[in-house]
Amino acid sequence: MRTSTWLTLLFCLAGGSAGAAELGPVLTDRSKLSFVSRQMGVAVDGEFRRFAATMRFDPAKPEAGRAVIEIDMASVDAGAAETNEEVTGKNWFNVKQFPKANFTSNAVKAMGSNRFEVAGKLTIRDKTRDVVAPFTMTQQGGFTVFEGALTIRRADFGIGQGVWADFDTVANDVQIRFRLVAAGNK
Amino acid sequence: MSKEPPITRYTRTAIALHWLVAFGILGAFSLGLYMQDLPISPAKLKLYSYHKWAGVTILLLVLARLAWRATHPPPPLPETLPVWQRRAAQAAHHLLYVLLLAIPVSGWLMSSAKGFQTVWFGVLPLPDLLARDKALGDLLALVHRSLNFSMAALVSVHVIAALKHHFLDRDLVLARMLPLHRKRPGT
Numbered sequence: 001m002r003t004s005t006w007l008t009l010l011f012c013l014a015g016g017s018a019g020a021a022e023l024g025p026v027l028t029d030r031s032k033l034s035f036v037s038r039q040m041g042v043a044v045d046g047e048f049r050r051f052a053a054t055m056r057f058d059p060a061k062p063e064a065g066r067a068v069i070e071i072d073m074a075s076v077d078a079g080a081a082e083t084n085e086e087v088t089g090k091n092w093f094n095v096k097q098f099p100k101a102n103f104t105s106n107a108v109k110a111m112g113s114n115r116f117e118v119a120g121k122l123t124i125r126d127k128t129r130d131v132v133a134p135f136t137m138t139q140q141g142g143f144t145v146f147e148g149a150l151t152i153r154r155a156d157f158g159i160g161q162g163v164w165a166d167f168d169t170v171a172n173d174v175q176i177r178f179r180l181v182a183a184g185n186k
Numbered sequence: 187m188s189k190e191p192p193i194t195r196y197t198r199t200a201i202a203l204h205w206l207v208a209f210g211i212l213g214a215f216s217l218g219l220y221m222q223d224l225p226i227s228p229a230k231l232k233l234y235s236y237h238k239w240a241g242v243t244i245l246l247l248v249l250a251r252l253a254w255r256a257t258h259p260p261p262p263l264p265e266t267l268p269v270w271q272r273r274a275a276q277a278a279h280h281l282l283y284v285l286l287l288a289i290p291v292s293g294w295l296m297s298s299a300k301g302f303q304t305v306w307f308g309v310l311p312l313p314d315l316l317a318r319d320k321a322l323g324d325l326l327a328l329v330h331r332s333l334n335f336s337m338a339a340l341v342s343v344h345v346i347a348a349l350k351h352h353f354l355d356r357d358l359v360l361a362r363m364l365p366l367h368r369k370r371p372g373t
Contacts, residue, residue, distance in 0.1 A: 039302075040232065040234075040308055041305055041308035041309075042303050042304075043303065044301065044302060079300070079301045079302065079318075080301075082226050083226065086226045163227055163228055164228060169231045170228070170231070
């Protein structure tokens with residue numbers, strides 16, 4: 001409840017900063033939000049199938065850029081039915097109590113050519129952490145594509161508790177990869 | 187009584203490889219049966235990894251066995267053996283080798299299709315020969331399982347035949363593959 005009003009407020013703020021170039025909406029069916037965990041030293045891919053993203057970004061004025069991403073945690077696909085059941089459960093995402101995770105940017109800076117860096121707050125479960133993610137912006141056909149990755153530590157967010165708390169089977173580091181596709185060119 | 191045939195034995199290397207593979211498949215098979223019904227837990231993930239490491243190890247040992255066998259012919263079967271038994275023994279051994287190769291490979295392919303790469307001892311990654319595909323993964327799981335039960339049946343026949351040679355026929359068919367030099371029973 002509290003989170004959603006907060007998000008609404010941010011959406012309004014994002015929409016309200018007049019003058020910044022308008023991108024079309026983020027096309028979630030063309031976008032991808034995935035992650036790579038390491039189980040027994042082996043990289044295992046997963047992804048979130050449902051999420052919503054709102055972005056404003058003008059490469060000429062990157063510092064005015066904004067992004068808000070809300071992830072439906074129950075839409076996780078961690079590779080197998082029994083794994084999905086486990087990761088949505090209490091020890092991991094606990095989707096009953098924490099159905100959404102979200103990321104809200106608070107600063108974007110240019111890193112040269114088409115590379116940028118976004119800093120913001122990532123909230124998963126009841127934990128919020130500052131994160132920084134490098135990304136690139138490219139024009140692909142009639143679309144603008146933002147692509148990047150960041151590595152988080154699952155323990156920072158209380159992901160994987162109880163028997164999963166130590167890192168000898170599932171590593172602490174988890175890489176999050178995003179590819180956000182917006183209609184229109186910038 | 188009758189003259190004893192000359193004692194012909196497998197080489198030490200062949201014997202060592204045979205028994206390593208025998209205990210290896212016994213362990214990996216039992217582990218495979220046990221682990222699949224466990225609820226998901228760190229222990230289960232570990233056991234799956236151990237099983238996959240064992241499978242890759244067995245595959246390498248089997249390749250070594252085949253290379254060794256190609257360069258070191260096995261001792262001939264007793265001359266008293268009926269032709270049908272020779273043929274059956276040869277067919278069974280060929281089929282065992284096929285299964286010994288096909289089972290770890292099917293497990294490897296299944297892992298690839300299910301999206302869990304096989305990394306030998308957590309160090310050496312085996313290439314994923316198949317892209318992630320749930321339906322194909324389920325099919326390969328069935329193939330892996332069926333091949334295993336076929337091998338369990340064939341290994342049972344193999345063991346019963348070896349014991350029959352040893353205790354009923356009282357020949358040297360089993361002794362030639364035993365690690366310790368044994369004399370013919372009863373002499």
